[in-house]
Amino acid sequence: MKSKAERASLVPAWLRSSRMIAAGSVMVGIGVWQLAYEGLARTRYFKAYAIHHFLSSPWQVILAFGELYQSGELLRHSYFSFLEFAYGFLLAIAIGIPIGFIMATVKKINYYLDPWVSCLYATPLVALAPIIMVWFGLGIFPNSLVVFLGAVFPILLNTYTGIKSVKENLVEVARAFGGSPLQLFFKVMIPDATPAIIAGLRLAVGRAVISVVVAELFGAEAGLGFMVYFYSQRFLPGPVFVGIVILVVFGILSFLALEKLQGWLSPWYAYQLRREAHGMEMEQP
Amino acid sequence: MSAIGKIYRAHEKKFDAVISVVLGMVIWEIVDSLLINNPLILVGPSRVAAAFWNLLSRGVLARHVYATFVEFILGYLVGVVIGIGLGVVMALSRGAKNILSPWVTIWYNAPIILLAPLFITALGLGIASKIAIVFIGAVFPVLFNTYTGMTTVDGRLVEAVRAFGGTRRQIFFKVTLPGALPLVMTGLRLSVGRALVGAIVSEFFGSRAGIGYLITAASEAFRTAEAFVGVVLLAIGGYATFEVLKYTERKIAPWYEHRV
Amino acid sequence: METPASKLVVQNLRKSFRSQRSEGSIQVFEGISFAVQPSEFISLVGPSGCGKTTFLRILDGLIPRDDGDILLDGKTVIKPGPDKGFVFQDSSLLPWRTVMDNIILGLELQGADKRESRKKAERYIALVGLAGFEHHYPHELSGGMQQRVNLARALIVDPQVLLMDEPFASLDAQTREIMQAELLKMWNQTKKTVIFVTHQIEEAIYLSDRVVVFSARPARIREIVKVGIPRPRSLSVKRSKEFLNLADHVWNIIQEEVLKSMGREREEGAL
Numbered sequence: 116m117k118s119k120a121e122r123a124s125l126v127p128a129w130l131r132s133s134r135m136i137a138a139g140s141v142m143v144g145i146g147v148w149q150l151a152y153e154g155l156a157r158t159r160y161f162k163a164y165a166i167h168h169f170l171s172s173p174w175q176v177i178l179a180f181g182e183l184y185q186s187g188e189l190l191r192h193s194y195f196s197f198l199e200f201a202y203g204f205l206l207a208i209a210i211g212i213p214i215g216f217i218m219a220t221v222k223k224i225n226y227y228l229d230p231w232v233s234c235l236y237a238t239p240l241v242a243l244a245p246i247i248m249v250w251f252g253l254g255i256f257p258n259s260l261v262v263f264l265g266a267v268f269p270i271l272l273n274t275y276t277g278i279k280s281v282k283e284n285l286v287e288v289a290r291a292f293g294g295s296p297l298q299l300f301f302k303v304m305i306p307d308a309t310p311a312i313i314a315g316l317r318l319a320v321g322r323a324v325i326s327v328v329v330a331e332l333f334g335a336e337a338g339l340g341f342m343v344y345f346y347s348q349r350f351l352p353g354p355v356f357v358g359i360v361i362l363v364v365f366g367i368l369s370f371l372a373l374e375k376l377q378g379w380l381s382p383w384y385a386y387q388l389r390r391e392a393h394g395m396e397m398e399q400p
Numbered sequence: 401m402s403a404i405g406k407i408y409r410a411h412e413k414k415f416d417a418v419i420s421v422v423l424g425m426v427i428w429e430i431v432d433s434l435l436i437n438n439p440l441i442l443v444g445p446s447r448v449a450a451a452f453w454n455l456l457s458r459g460v461l462a463r464h465v466y467a468t469f470v471e472f473i474l475g476y477l478v479g480v481v482i483g484i485g486l487g488v489v490m491a492l493s494r495g496a497k498n499i500l501s502p503w504v505t506i507w508y509n510a511p512i513i514l515l516a517p518l519f520i521t522a523l524g525l526g527i528a529s530k531i532a533i534v535f536i537g538a539v540f541p542v543l544f545n546t547y548t549g550m551t552t553v554d555g556r557l558v559e560a561v562r563a564f565g566g567t568r569r570q571i572f573f574k575v576t577l578p579g580a581l582p583l584v585m586t587g588l589r590l591s592v593g594r595a596l597v598g599a600i601v602s603e604f605f606g607s608r609a610g611i612g613y614l615i616t617a618a619s620e621a622f623r624t625a626e627a628f629v630g631v632v633l634l635a636i637g638g639y640a641t642f643e644v645l646k647y648t649e650r651k652i653a654p655w656y657e658h659r660v
Numbered sequence: 661m662e663t664p665a666s667k668l669v670v671q672n673l674r675k676s677f678r679s680q681r682s683e684g685s686i687q688v689f690e691g692i693s694f695a696v697q698p699s700e701f702i703s704l705v706g707p708s709g710c711g712k713t714t715f716l717r718i719l720d721g722l723i724p725r726d727d728g729d730i731l732l733d734g735k736t737v738i739k740p741g742p743d744k745g746f747v748f749q750d751s752s753l754l755p756w757r758t759v760m761d762n763i764i765l766g767l768e769l770q771g772a773d774k775r776e777s778r779k780k781a782e783r784y785i786a787l788v789g790l791a792g793f794e795h796h797y798p799h800e801l802s803g804g805m806q807q808r809v810n811l812a813r814a815l816i817v818d819p820q821v822l823l824m825d826e827p828f829a830s831l832d833a834q835t836r837e838i839m840q841a842e843l844l845k846m847w848n849q850t851k852k853t854v855i856f857v858t859h860q861i862e863e864a865i866y867l868s869d870r871v872v873v874f875s876a877r878p879a880r881i882r883e884i885v886k887v888g889i890p891r892p893r894s895l896s897v898k899r900s901k902e903f904l905n906l907a908d909h910v911w912n913i914i915q916e917e918v919l920k921s922m923g924r925e926r927e928e929g930a931l
Contacts, residue, residue, distance in 0.1 A: 559748075
């Protein structure tokens, strides 16, 4: 027997799947954008408000993409941005996870570091970018530093929360069977805290991407942020959108990669815990 | 054990926090004034305090704080209202959810800051361009969390209300909405961060006032102490908002931390 | 012959679910019929997974039935409502409401005046022994206390029949016994008709006038066991010969059914 919905609809099932609707929605949205732009271009407001200085059509974005790609500009900028992202992010992992762990296990250190960490976590640290440029000049290193500052606190705090909320009974089981502190760490604490740590990494990716961009907008000779700023100052919105599209794709891809990593490292981490995990992801300025 | 020792043990965490902050300030000050003594490289607490006082007495500071505050508040409020509204619509209608969700995913993950130069070209150096950026930054976390909150309400509670003859309307108002509240609050908190970054960074690009403007203008003129005043104000503002929202959350939904 | 009109009549009830694994459907139960007298206390027992809980939800109207009829005071049951009070297994109390506001939920949903409801609730709070806890939140209560709230919430709407779905399953043994004794006391005061689902044979016999024993899936009624132990029953009744014999009898039926369904599962697994 077929359900009511199946009988009532004339649209084939595969077209009604939510993924198809999502794809369709994006297509239609892009089409509407193109048509709206064309329509707008025919009105007198277009010239009067110099709309082509800040708005672009999907087709122009594609053209801009082609040009930037052929000139090699796109690759160079992406490469620089990626390097800054990678250096800053890896440094944030290398420092954030150990400090988070130490804070969760040594009470005294937690008491001393907590006021600084909570305060820095709540500060929009990209605001330091101009000052860092004054200190260190232009280049990959200062920009990576801005990325590091953006990414380190979500990682640190989620590691802290993850280790803090390791279930007491699991620790007891390991101790009851004669586990050494080292075994306790590797066999209980790290696995149990992994989902929280990865949630922290996911938050950190978003902040790191923003940090890369802001740092480059300020002071750089290359990078996607630089590219966007350069062309927006010349009233060419096409390349600006190219930059945005690339960073959106990068953001979503790394998000998915971390989700995969999560499924791979902790397959037991049940789906229903998503809500809790979400509550844990307390992103701050 | 001495009396002081007893008091210290009873409030160890608070005492340690104070000691840590004071110690940090003192070390910072010593390194600044005795070891480096170059206001271009490092500015200690005393220099920042002096710059703060100077800016305040000239009336400059109030103007900048006011500008950022207005941008932030207006963009944030509009973002919250529209975010909650769209989140509710998406939770109630599968069609709306299917159509909107790819766009929400894209925008939620997009570094919206990149749009700042375009918004400034389009809307000018004034307040409108910043409000728009703050709005886009604030709207998506609220939307996303409202949606998640409403769609993950415990089915057992819905059943309980149904068992007592609750209508769909009653289920919505008495279970779904209050059940979603804690996550909506989380969304509000997440949005503060994004909105604040949006306001500051768009001020970096082109503005005539605001804390972001103060920071860039000061660092370009190598008045590092003044730039630090801006950063410290942001830290205080961010921390205060965070704590206020956390407090409100505990007041509004005291049960949430203890849910099964 | 003059018999009192039945409170609740179940006729030929049938329910199947669509199978998730294969095409077709799984028969949950079929041909269930029985009648409950006013103020009678009936328990439903059976092997786990036999559909007792589904059956109770259908009685309430929470889940639609495929076929058959349910008559409460001669009227067909179509949907949930205040004529039936449902007590859930886990407390399912609204976590953002205090004890008081949870208890008046049913009245509130019917559009009753809040102040009057609260006044009325005080009586029920006293009845279930929660005086002094009116303004506590569910998370501040123990499991046993949460179930007291759950019970009061069902009683306050003054239902014609009380449907209880393993209400004491998550309580520890001692609390469970206390709650059983208190439930009997309350039942004695209110004289409600009760349908009580449990997987504990001893609990079923101790509480009930009659115990309905379900077979394995697809469930039918294997036997309706009459409990002739006089009331009021003290907890020591549980060690009497009569009680133990009845328990043995029910245990044997269920054991038989469990073995049957295990055999069938093995066959299905082999396929």
